[in-house]
Each structure stands twice: as structure tokens, then as C-alpha cells.
Amino acid sequence: MALNTDLAVESFRGLSDASRISGVVSEEYYDSDAAATVSRTEIISGEAAEKLGKPKGVYITIECDKPLSEYAGDMVTQQRVVLISECISEVCAASDETLVLGLGNRDITPDALGPLIAERIFATRHIKRCASEFFGLGMAQVSAVSAGVMAKTGIESQEIASSLCKTVSPAQVIVCDALACAEPSHMGRTIQLCSTGISPGSGVENARAELSERFLGVPTAAIGIPTVSRLMSDDTRFDSLMVTPRQIDKLIKAGAELISTAINSFLHPELTADEINSILW
Numbered sequence: 001m002a003l004n005t006d007l008a009v010e011s012f013r014g015l016s017d018a019s020r021i022s023g024v025v026s027e028e029y030y031d032s033d034a035a036a037t038v039s040r041t042e043i044i045s046g047e048a049a050e051k052l053g054k055p056k057g058v059y060i061t062i063e064c065d066k067p068l069s070e071y072a073g074d075m076v077t078q079q080r081v082v083l084i085s086e087c088i089s090e091v092c093a094a095s096d097e098t099l100v101l102g103l104g105n106r107d108i109t110p111d112a113l114g115p116l117i118a119e120r121i122f123a124t125r126h127i128k129r130c131a132s133e134f135f136g137l138g139m140a141q142v143s144a145v146s147a148g149v150m151a152k153t154g155i156e157s158q159e160i161a162s163s164l165c166k167t168v169s170p171a172q173v174i175v176c177d178a179l180a181c182a183e184p185s186h187m188g189r190t191i192q193l194c195s196t197g198i199s200p201g202s203g204v205e206n207a208r209a210e211l212s213e214r215f216l217g218v219p220t221a222a223i224g225i226p227t228v229s230r231l232m233s234d235d236t237r238f239d240s241l242m243v244t245p246r247q248i249d250k251l252i253k254a255g256a257e258l259i260s261t262a263i264n265s266f267l268h269p270e271l272t273a274d275e276i277n278s279i280l281w
Contacts, residue, residue, distance in 0.1 A: 004230045006179035007192055008059035009039050012052060023048030033079040035065040035072060038087070055212070057196035060087045067188040068225065068258065069250035077258070081273065084191060084223075084262035091195040091221040092172055095140070097125075098267055099170035101211070102146040103157055103177040103198075110227040110244045112252050113178040113259075115146040120260035122268060122276045125168070140267040143168050158209035158216075165216050173197075173220040174263060175211050178252075181226035184243070188251040191225055191259070198222040223263075225255045 005011060012026075023045025030037050039061040043049050049056045062083065066072060072080070092098075102118030104111040121144035128135045145164060147157045161173065175198050181187055197212030197220040213220050227248060231241040245251055264276045 004180055005182040005226075006198075006224070007061065007181050007186060007190065007226060008041065008054055008194065009061040009192070010182050010186070011054060012041060012059075021048050021051055024052070031079070031083055033076070034062075034083040035076050036080065036083065037063045038083070039063070040090070055196040057194060058091050059196075060090060060193045062087065062191040062193075063186070064189045064191075067245065067247070067251065068254045069188055069245065069247040080258060081262045081265060084193075084259065085265045087193050088174075088221070088223070088262060088266045091193050091223075092174060092266070093219060095171040097141045097169070097171040098143070099161075099164060099168055099173045100142065100144045100263060101157075101161055101164075101173060101175045102144070103149075103175060103211075105149045105152070106146065109248050109252055111149075111178050113225060113227065113255055114176045115148075116252060116256035117176040117260045117263070118144045118146040120256060120264075120280065122264050122271075122280060124268075136270075139271070142267050143170065156209045158211055161211055161216055165218060170218060172218055173211070173216055175220060175222045176259065176263075177222065177224045178228070179224040179226040180228050180230070180242070182229065182232075184229045186226050187229050188225065188227065188245045188248075188255075191223065191255075193221065193223045195219070195221050198224070223259060225251075225259070227251065 024043055026041045028039045041059045043054060043056045100121045102114035104114035106112050106115040123142050123144045124139050125141050125143045128141050147160045150156055177198055199210045211220055228242045228244045231238050231243050261273050
């Protein structure tokens with residue numbers, strides 16, 4: 001049965017010699033403050049990219065000790081925000097003009113991660129344009145959009161993103177989306193970041209048009225959490241059955257808050273999370 005996954009770490013682990021392929025640099029370490037293991041892989045050469053089936057770029061996986069739906073304590077949560085923000089800086093440029101794009105269906109809980117993240121991003125482009133006197137030091141020029149799904153809009157997410165890039169002219173794009181994994185233990189406790197963009201739905205055999213620098217014309221990073229996994233069974237009746245964690249509603253809420261806070265911290269480094277939240281809420 002084919003491996004259905006959006007996680008680069010699962011694709012790499014499926015190849016026993018991945019770490020020994022020329023043109024691949026890998027490292028792994030444990031962050032005790034964040035209670036998470038961080039795996040970083042950079043594909044440098046085109047030959048390595050071809051062998052691994054992934055574009056050249058940086059892939060970072062954060063595997064938390066416990067599911068994100070379980071309360072880990074205020075200090076651990078704060079350290080995870082710091083860790084994710086630092087990882088974002090490895091896949092994104094320190095830019096003043098950023099478009100954050102949330103992908104997925106807001107009405108289907110396992111697919112609602114992207115839209116919920118987009119709702120929690122501190123958007124400032126309008127402030128700089130319309131009330132520049134309130135645009136303070138440490139604020140980046142940020143736009144945030146939830147692209148919806150083609151079944152509702154009739155428009156590919158790539159087409160929406162491409163049009164926005166032409167209109168807004170961001171220096172970079174950060175795409176946020178729910179992911180699929182092959183290993184159920186990764187559901188709800190793993191965060192993936194990469195500098196290569198994303199092909200929405202590819203992990204569930206429903207791939208949509210790619211969102212990447214090649215198509216959008218600007219550097220495009222992606223961040224997400226696996227929320228579904230394909231049921232691996234010899235019974236052909238279950239070939240297309242996907243499973244999701246029992247506490248998926250808590251997972252989506254906690255994951256969206258964690259990732260949006262980390263993105264806000266990365267984009268607005270002079271503002272604290274409390275200051276940003278006081279503006280948003």
C-alpha cells in the first residue's frame with residue numbers, strides 16, 4: 001500500500017540511506033524546555049532532491065512529547081512558541097512584507113487549521129497604508145487571508161494566492177495547512193515547516209495546484225500539523241478511510257493558537273504575545 005504523507009521526515013525515514021545521500025545535511029536534537037524533538041534536513045543538490053522526491057530546501061519537524069491537545073504548562077507552551085518562531089526564521093526571510101495564507105475548509109474540523117491560523121494573524125498592511133502614524137517600530141507589513149477550498153469558491157488556492165501576490169506584492173508567503181501523515185503517532189503532536197511551499201491535499205490523494213516560489217514568484221514557506229492518517233489495512237473496503245484524533249477539536253484550537261502566536265512573534269519581534277493578543281481580541 002502506498003505511503004500517504006505530507007511529512008518529509010516520514011518520506012526520508014522510508015529510505016534507509018537518506019542520511020548518507022550526498023547533498024543532504026541532517027541533524028536532530030531535543031529541546032527539553034519545549035519538550036520536543038527537532039529534526040532538520042536540508043536538501044542541497046538536485047540529485048538528492050530527485051532521490052528523495054522532495055524539492056531542494058529546508059525541512060524542519062518538531063515532534064512534541066505529548067499531543068498538542070493536552071495542556072503542557074504555560075512555560076512549555078511559551079518555549080514552544082519561541083522554538084517554532086526560531087524554526088520559522090530558518091525557512092523564511094526576515095522580511096517586512098509578508099502574506100500569510102490559510103488553506104482548508106473552516107467547516108470541517110480536521111481541515112480547519114489554516115483558516116483558524118489566518119484569523120489569529122496580526123495583519124498590519126492596512127495600518128501602514130491608512131493610519132501610518134499608528135504603524136509602530138517592530139511591526140511588519142502583514143496581510144492574512146483564508147483562501148477557502150475550491151469546492152466552495154470554484155477557484156484553486158494557487159490562483160487566489162497568485163492574484164494576491166500580484167495585488168499585494170509581498171516579499172514572501174507563509175502557507176498554513178492541515179497535513180496528512182502515515183504514522184498515526186505523528187497526528188496532533190508534530191509540526192512541520194519547510195521552505196519549499198506545499199501541494200495542498202497531496203497527502204490524501206487529492207493534490208491541488210502547488211503553492212511555491214516557482215508559481216507565486218516569491219519565496220514561499222509552509223507550516224502545518226498532521227490531523228489525519230490513512231487507515232492501513234489489507235481489507236480493500238478501507239483503502240480510502242482516513243482517521244483523525246478523538247480530541248480533534250481541541251487539537252485544532254491549540255495548534256492554531258500555537259502556530260499563529262509563533263508567526264506573529266516572528267513577524268513582529270518587538271511586540272509581546274500579550275500586546276498582540278490585546279489588539280486582536
